Amino acid sequence: MILGASTFVEGVDNAFMLILGISFFFLIGISLTIILFIYRYNQKKNPKATQVKDSVALELTWTIIPLILVLGMFYYGYVGWIPMKTPPSEGIEVTANARMWSFNFRYENGRVSDKLYVPVDTAVIVNLNALDVLHSFYIPAFRIKEDMVPGLANNRTWFEATKTGTYTIFCSEYCGLQHSYMLSEVVVMEQDEFWEWYEDPDAMVVQIPDDANLALLGRQLVERNGCIACHSLDGSSLVGPSFAGRYGETIRVTTGGQEREIVYDEEYVKRSIYEPDADISLGFRPGQMISYEGEITEAEIDLIIEFLKSLNE
Ligand SMILES: [Cu+2]
Numbered sequence: 099m100i101l102g103a104s105t106f107v108e109g110v111d112n113a114f115m116l117i118l119g120i121s122f123f124f125l126i127g128i129s130l131t132i133i134l135f136i137y138r139y140n141q142k143k144n145p146k147a148t149q150v151k152d153s154v155a156l157e158l159t160w161t162i163i164p165l166i167l168v169l170g171m172f173y174y175g176y177v178g179w180i181p182m183k184t185p186p187s188e189g190i191e192v193t194a195n196a197r198m199w200s201f202n203f204r205y206e207n208g209r210v211s212d213k214l215y216v217p218v219d220t221a222v223i224v225n226l227n228a229l230d231v232l233h234s235f236y237i238p239a240f241r242i243k244e245d246m247v248p249g250l251a252n253n254r255t256w257f258e259a260t261k262t263g264t265y266t267i268f269c270s271e272y273c274g275l276q277h278s279y280m281l282s283e284v285v286v287m288e289q290d291e292f293w294e295w296y297e298d299p300d301a302m303v304v305q306i307p308d309d310a311n312l313a314l315l316g317r318q319l320v321e322r323n324g325c326i327a328c329h330s331l332d333g334s335s336l337v338g339p340s341f342a343g344r345y346g347e348t349i350r351v352t353t354g355g356q357e358r359e360i361v362y363d364e365e366y367v368k369r370s371i372y373e374p375d376a377d378i379s380l381g382f383r384p385g386q387m388i389s390y391e392g393e394i395t396e397a398e399i400d401l402i403i404e405f406l407k408s409l410n411e
Contacts, residue, residue, distance in 0.1 A: 104240035109178025189221030200324025217292035234271035316405025
């Protein structure tokens with residue numbers, strides 16, 4: 099069994115082990131019976147076949163025993179599933195945003211993070227928000243998996259972590275080219291440690307020390323926000339144009355159906371991030387990139403621009 103770390107583990111694992119146990123019992127039982135029958139009823143030992151007809155006892159046996167077995171499976175499955183569908187009223191609330199091909203998490207106080215930080219032994223209600231296509235929010239260690247459906251109201255899940263540590267979050271709904279790279283982590287912290295992280299005032303604004311390497315900070319932003327799933331750094335085209343070698347160039351875009359030339363400058367980068375469909379770079383499709391309005395600040399865009407400039411050096 100993989101490591102379990104939430105209150106759902108017992109319920110899910112019980113149902114799983116029961117079904118696995120029954121399956122093994124029948125796998126072994128049926129295989130042995132086949133072998134025994136091959137021996138016992140071969141033509142030499144049993145030249146004349148017997149037909150069994152109208153045996154009420156037999157009919158009842160193979161109706162009642164499987165009925166009990168499947169009702170048992172249903173019972174354990176149901177008992178494990180009900181708590182998942184009934185989130186408690188007390189707990190913290192987080193919104194998980196999924197887009198091709200990254201997650202981010204927004205807390206009630208406005209804090210945004212690319213990993214899901216949560217306190218141990220506390221109910222966490224996760225509002226699931228898919229910005230573009232179907233995704234699915236899957237944390238194997240917590241035994242939760244819930245589809246993230248664009249536009250679906252009340253799309254949520256919840257969990258209560260029981261062990262501190264770091265566990266993987268997967269997208270488990272095929273959502274395009276880089277789906278297999280759509281991962282994040284849930285970090286379960288001691289409660290006081292979590293609240294310290296949550297209320298950290300420095301985390302709310304971008305702090306830039308005087309001697310900071312701006313391009314490096316920009317690169318981290320581009321990695322953390324999942325931009326490089328679509329934009330390469332080496333000049334090759336992926337879903338979107340490469341970040342390399344374009345800053346400062348005059349490029350061709352389609353604006354409102356009209357093709358035109360435009361300078362790839364700060365203005366253009368900012369518009370591309372906040373309104374990706376305003377100008378469509380020639381050779382690429384609209385609707386792939388979803389606006390980062392409200393997720394990436396103007397100050398952060400300045401850092402990204404420093405990074406783009408550095409790619410020309
Ligand atoms: Cu996905």
